[in-house]
Amino acid sequence: MIEAVGLTKRYGPKTAVHDLSFTVRPGIVTGFLGPNGAGKSTTMRMLLGLDTPSSGHATLNGRRYADHAAPLREVGAMLEARAVHTGRSAFNHLLALAATHGIPRRRVEEVVDLVGLRQVARKRAGGFSLGMGQRLGIASALLGDPATLILDEPVNGLDPEGILWIRNLLKSLAAEGRTVLVSSHLMSEMALTAEHLIVIGRGRLIADTSVEEFTRQASSGKVHVRTPDADRLAKLLRELPDVEVESADGEDGQVLEVSGAESEQIGRLAAEHALVLFELTPQQASLEEAFMELTRDAVEYEAIVSPTTSVEEAAA
Amino acid sequence: MSTATATVISTRAGEGRVTLPRVVNSEWIKFRSLRSSYWTLAATVVLTIGFGALFCWATVNRWDHLPPDERAHFTPVEHSLRGYFLAQMAIGVLGVLVVTGEYSTGMIRASLSAVPRRLPVLWAKTAVFGAITWVVATVSCVVAFFLGQAILAGKHLDTTISAPGVTRVVLGMGLYLTAVGLLAVGIGTLIRNTAGGIAAVFGTLLVLPLLAEALPSSWQDNIVPYLPGNAGQALATLHQGPHDLAPWTGFGVLCLYVVAALIGAAVVLKRRDA
Numbered sequence: 001m002i003e004a005v006g007l008t009k010r011y012g013p014k015t016a017v018h019d020l021s022f023t024v025r026p027g028i029v030t031g032f033l034g035p036n037g038a039g040k041s042t043t044m045r046m047l048l049g050l051d052t053p054s055s056g057h058a059t060l061n062g063r064r065y066a067d068h069a070a071p072l073r074e075v076g077a078m079l080e081a082r083a084v085h086t087g088r089s090a091f092n093h094l095l096a097l098a099a100t101h102g103i104p105r106r107r108v109e110e111v112v113d114l115v116g117l118r119q120v121a122r123k124r125a126g127g128f129s130l131g132m133g134q135r136l137g138i139a140s141a142l143l144g145d146p147a148t149l150i151l152d153e154p155v156n157g158l159d160p161e162g163i164l165w166i167r168n169l170l171k172s173l174a175a176e177g178r179t180v181l182v183s184s185h186l187m188s189e190m191a192l193t194a195e196h197l198i199v200i201g202r203g204r205l206i207a208d209t210s211v212e213e214f215t216r217q218a219s220s221g222k223v224h225v226r227t228p229d230a231d232r233l234a235k236l237l238r239e240l241p242d243v244e245v246e247s248a249d250g251e252d253g254q255v256l257e258v259s260g261a262e263s264e265q266i267g268r269l270a271a272e273h274a275l276v277l278f279e280l281t282p283q284q285a286s287l288e289e290a291f292m293e294l295t296r297d298a299v300e301y302e303a304i305v306s307p308t309t310s311v312e313e314a315a316a
Numbered sequence: 317m318s319t320a321t322a323t324v325i326s327t328r329a330g331e332g333r334v335t336l337p338r339v340v341n342s343e344w345i346k347f348r349s350l351r352s353s354y355w356t357l358a359a360t361v362v363l364t365i366g367f368g369a370l371f372c373w374a375t376v377n378r379w380d381h382l383p384p385d386e387r388a389h390f391t392p393v394e395h396s397l398r399g400y401f402l403a404q405m406a407i408g409v410l411g412v413l414v415v416t417g418e419y420s421t422g423m424i425r426a427s428l429s430a431v432p433r434r435l436p437v438l439w440a441k442t443a444v445f446g447a448i449t450w451v452v453a454t455v456s457c458v459v460a461f462f463l464g465q466a467i468l469a470g471k472h473l474d475t476t477i478s479a480p481g482v483t484r485v486v487l488g489m490g491l492y493l494t495a496v497g498l499l500a501v502g503i504g505t506l507i508r509n510t511a512g513g514i515a516a517v518f519g520t521l522l523v524l525p526l527l528a529e530a531l532p533s534s535w536q537d538n539i540v541p542y543l544p545g546n547a548g549q550a551l552a553t554l555h556q557g558p559h560d561l562a563p564w565t566g567f568g569v570l571c572l573y574v575v576a577a578l579i580g581a582a583v584v585l586k587r588r589d590a
Contacts, residue, residue: 049432050425051589066432069333077429085350085423092349093426099342100430102332140426 001026001179002047002148006056009042009203016042017203019056024181024198026147029174031194031211032183035295039203040183041079044152048077060148061179072101072144078137078151086126090117090136093125098143111139116165130157138169148179155189167193187291191215201295223258223266226279230254233275237261240269257283339431339440347414347444356410357448360403360493361456367399368460372467379471391554392475393482396464397457397489400552404496404521407449411500412513414445419508428590438585442501442578449497454490461486481554484563488551495548495570496521502577506584521545541566544573 002024009017017039024030034040045051047058049066057064060075068074084093094108112121115135120128125136134157141149151170155163170193174180184190190197190211197214199207207214227233234245234256243260258266263282270277332338347353372395379387418424431437461482465474475482499520504513521544528540537559540546550556550566561569 045425045589048429050428052587068432070331071334071432072430073331079425079429080422083422083424083426083429085346085417085421087350087352087417087421088346088423089349092345093423096342096345096349097426097430099345100334100339101330102335102338103330107330 002060004058007046007053008055010054020205022198022208024179026179027177028195029170029180029193030196031190032181032198033190034200036185038200041152044150070101074146075148076141076146078141084125089122090125091121097140111142115139131162151182153183187288206294222283223263224281224283225256227277229275334431336436339436340443343440343444356406357452359406363402364399364456365460368396368464371398372396372464376470392468392473393485396461400489407493407497408500408517409514411497412504414441415504416510416513425590434585435582446498450494453493457486457489485552485554492548492552495574498574499577502581505581544570
């Protein structure tokens with residue numbers, strides 16, 4: 001359980017995080033989402049007491065992080081993959097962290113195996129690829145077998161295999177009843193991993209909602225209908241209250257964009273009048289679009305000319 | 317690398333809490349798992365013993381040609397320990413690196429996440445680095461002394477460990493070098509940057525005495541003996557000059573500087589964002 005209450009961080013005149021309050025519940029993966037520069041990392045550092053909030057406070061499992069007698073057993077954190085001395089081997093890095101809590105050597109070996117670093121564990125961490133560094137960061141977060149995990153951009157730099165691995169790992173950790181907070185600037189990744197979302201932009205809370213709810217709100221409410229009997233169906237639909245219909249020519253038959261009616265309603269109406277439907281699809285804005293829409297005003301660094309690349313490309 | 321998701325719940329992580337002895341153990345693991353530690357300690361040993369032997373050998377060779385003045389001021393125990401001048405640089409660099417190496421790599425965030433009360437990290441670093449430096453420096457000085465005297469014996473210039481003050485000088489040099497190392501740990505924590513930290517340590521030990529020489533001599537006499545390096549070296553000086561501090565007084569002054577640096581370091585470590 002993570003509770004942030006009015007977290008605020010000011011650097012001189014600039015406010016990086018503004019009056020941020022949220023609760024992260026155990027048992028599910030919570031995505032912490034925001035564009036680059038939104039204040040995600042600053043917030044996470046404040047959760048761990050690495051940065052002192054200008055005002056507000058945060059508790060993890062009921063206490064401030066620094067007040068825990070054995071913090072690594074309560075909270076496992078991966079803030080930046082590169083929180084490792086480059087001259088030290090991965091194994092010794094973990095061993096040194098484990099030693100502060102009297103965590104035995106066999107647990108170090110266990111997490112090394114768990115993240116798949118056995119073969120390189122004795123090599124200097126400075127030579128690690130980004131993906132290996134992420135795995136080492138996750139290993140150090142898991143050392144104390146903590147009830148709460150805080151991971152900052154864990155999928156950064158991982159190959160598709162690694163991303164799948166992280167996704168499954170996070171879900172299984174949450175399924176074990178742990179609190180899992182994962183930051184990302186990629187909506188698409190969070191849609192696949194998280195159940196709940198905390199969205200921030202320019203250091204302010206934009207949304208604190210389930211992924212489902214977020215998706216629903218993001219949907220346009222339109223239904224896409226493809227039918228050879230477009231004219232008749234459009235006429236019938238227009239008789240319903242508050243329904244608007246736009247029509248366009250499709251490849252075979254016409255396409256209607258219906259707003260104000262649920263797809264079930266449209267399907268029944270068509271059946272009653274024995275009209276053929278080729279397609280009946282509720283239109284959902286992609287999560288990326290919803291996210292972009294939501295954070296449009298909150299993007300820290302924005303190209304002056306809108307990029308022509310699609311969101312998918314930009315995200316990749 | 318495996319994609320299998322092994323079960324993560326484990327009883328193997330144990331149950332202990334963070335204690336100072338455990339943090340000391342952690343710092344010991346950190347120290348011994350870096351190559352730079354060994355290189356720098358090796359440099360300390362080689363510089364202390366090697367240069368001590370070299371100076372003694374040179375003196376033995378040139379003794380017959382030395383002016384009477386130099387012969388009169390010759391102190392065999394100090395001469396065999398002259399390598400300290402370079403060894404203190406190696407120890408100062410290592411003391412700074414023990415801390416700034418963590419800042420430059422980001423390791424400090426992992427360290428302070430594990431020990432969020434922070435100060436135990438500083439005390440543990442001080443204890444571990446102090447103990448290691450003391451052992452290595454003392455052993456190096458003892459070896460340098462006996463090797464140097466063996467060389468000086470060629471001209472019957474040697475002294476013995478039981479001669480008055482000699483033990484104090486030999487062991488005192490080990491203490492002086494240890495104090496320099498701890499001063500560097502404090503400065504490294506204050507400055508958090510390797511280049512800046514090393515510059516500050518060298519400045520304190522090497523440049524301040526030179527600057528002080530520009531002062532009027534009456535001021536010099538009141539200032540120079542109290543500079544960290546000069547004060548501490550009093551312990552490793554056999555016969556004090558007219559303006560030198562008494563051996564243990566001088567070392568006490570250096571220790572005050574060390575304590576001040578470490579207190580400043582503690583305040584800064586506790587307050588600043590990591």
